[in-house]
Amino acid sequence: MTLPKFLLADNSNFPDDIFVLHTEFPRFLINLKDDEIEWFEDLTGESEEDISTELADLMDKAGEFYDSEMKQFED
Numbered sequence: 902m903t904l905p906k907f908l909l910a911d912n913s914n915f916p917d918d919i920f921v922l923h924t925e926f927p928r929f930l931i932n933l934k935d936d937e938i939e940w941f942e943d944l945t946g947e948s949e950e951d952i953s954t955e956l957a958d959l960m961d962k963a964g965e966f967y968d969s970e971m972k973q974f975e976d
Contacts (some may be wrong), residue, residue, distance in 0.1 A: 907966040921963040927955070931963050 910920035910930065919933040928941040938960075944952055 907963060909967070909970055919967065921967055923959060923963060927952075927959075929959075931960060933964060933967055936960065 904924045906923065906925055908922040908924065910922050912918070912920070917934060921931050921933060923929050923931070926942060927944060930939045930941070931937070938956075
């Protein structure tokens, strides 16, 4: 099965939160409400500079994905 790179996630226990799941390495769940991230990978041994650069890029892409999905609902 081929998975999309990003998925929207919802949970009725957190009605004000907006979650985006990143399915490729490094896999994580980001709450766009407060940018809190839950990592599903052990990033021990990775370059801290590389991780922070990649994280910033992936956070931007997660936000762009969400905006794109919401625009499709509006149309």
